[in-house]
Amino acid sequence: MRGRVTLFLLVLLFSFSLLIVSLKNGIAQDSIIVGAVQTTIGPLGPFGREINAGLNDALTIAELEGGINGKKIKYIMANGNYNPKEDQVLFEQIFSGYKPLVMFGNSTELSKAMADEITMNYKCLYSGATFSSEVAYAAKYPSMFVPGPTYGDQMAILLKYIAKEKRGARIAFFYSDTEFGRDSIKFGKLMCGRLKLDLVSEQTASIKGGDITAQVEALNKAKPDYVVIHGFLVAPVPDLIKQCRDLGMKCTFIGTFWGATELLLDKLGPLAEGYLAVNPYSYWSRDEPMIRKIKEHTAKYHPDVKSRPIYYMQGFLTGLVFTETLRRADKAGELHYNGLVKALESLANFDTGGLTPPLTIKNNRFPVARVWKANPEKGKFEPLSDWITFYE
Known part of the structure; x- marks a missing residue:
């Protein structure tokens, strides 16, 4: 790869041995x-x-x-x-x-x-x-x-938004069985208590996707108002939303940063109707x-x-x-x-x-983001809230 302007870029390829070409x-x-x-x-x-x-x-x-x-x-x-x-x-x-x-x-x-x-x-x-x-x-x-x-800040921001929209809302967490997925869950539980939200279900799934029938059945039984999704890049989120909708669930799905990507929006297609996500940056649009x-x-x-x-x-x-x-x-x-x-x-x-x-x-992070709503017809996320700051 060639450096542009006066910015040098050195790509170092790693296999079983490492070769550094000095610049x-x-x-x-x-x-x-x-x-x-x-x-x-x-x-x-x-x-x-x-x-x-x-x-x-x-x-x-x-x-x-x-x-x-x-x-x-x-x-x-x-x-x-x-x-x-x-x-x-x-x-x-x-x-x-x-x-x-x-x-x-x-x-x-x-x-x-x-x-x-x-x-x-x-x-x-x-x-x-x-x-x-x-x-x-x-x-x-x-x-x-x-x-x-942080992921904890993102969880707090979205839960603050939910608490403002619906007092005492029923919350379900759906997260990956990875360190990434578990990162904000403990803090999310704490925030549910502080905000007087009712945590009714916690479900985990593989970050690679796979069968989530049991998790969907558990969510359907819990009857959440909001399903908070964290710790996935794409799969199994489209499958989750489809199965829940097929069962007639009326809950709102809301994701953290990696659930706010244009890639996920594209994969969801019409299923993105009503989908929300927390994101700290402005989009290309x-x-x-x-x-x-x-x-x-x-x-x-x-x-x-x-x-x-x-x-x-x-x-x-x-x-x-x-x-x-x-x-x-x-x-x-x-x-x-x-x-x-x-x-x-x-x-x-x-x-x-x-x-x-x-x-x-603040404590070496910038704890501010906003809630965005998917617009599947336009293929983009649009701001639903103002910027929300969380200090802990």
Whole structure:
């Protein structure tokens, strides 16, 4: 893959052996290195490619606009395969070769595995493709942040919305039997109690899909007003909604971030009628200044790309936070670990050009999102609520 503008992109392929091709000779000594372990191949490649594209584009735009107060940005990307142990090796290889000030990781698992090392040894600014509450822990991991609300925040936001819409609503949780799926459930139960919502059922299913007849029967028996879906990418959500509708269930289905994707909306088709989801970013279809800038950049540098999914926006927002934190640290003459931590902590009412509302960091995450409603006829999500903030 060829670097564009002045942004270098190194793809490192991992198999049974690892080969690093050094670009050190092409990188100026005063350049700021941003490293990343991404997943752009394999089953999760379609998601990882867009997250990587979003991060890369944000860094490229920053470089085109003058870099970090005149300092150049260089992006070094290693292509992992979503295996925490193997991806950890890639992470370490990037550090041994380039000593980046900033790193990005491709998963919750990698983020958690490297958290102590990042804080004690690598001492870099870090974020990743995760909304795990364990990563957003400022007291323990001061340089690590989540690029939005944690899964727990998302659960709280959607439950706050439900409580406002229907007092004492009957709630069911439907989540994957994975660490990802279980991440917000304990907190969701707590919030149901606080908001006086009636949790009537909890059902788990495989993230790969499969037979969910028993779970649907249990949901039908519980008669929920809302079924909260968490921890899936696509399957088995379309099957879940179809089976529930076939039984005559009138409940509202509402998902967290990975249930807010255009991909899921497309797979649902007419079943998306009435479907809701929580999402912290503006969609490609929105008329916002930053979305317009992204579209202009895409038209110029990626003319074959006609739209970008919501997980691209996750990568892009991460890049915006990276560059703003770097600029603040550099302006203060503190372009080092402690300076980056201080700069990260200083983010308040940070203007993202409408990609999100103005962001204020709280315990190393940005706990704000809105509820969106699917419009299957137009093939897009439209805002149903204003931006909802949750502080815990």
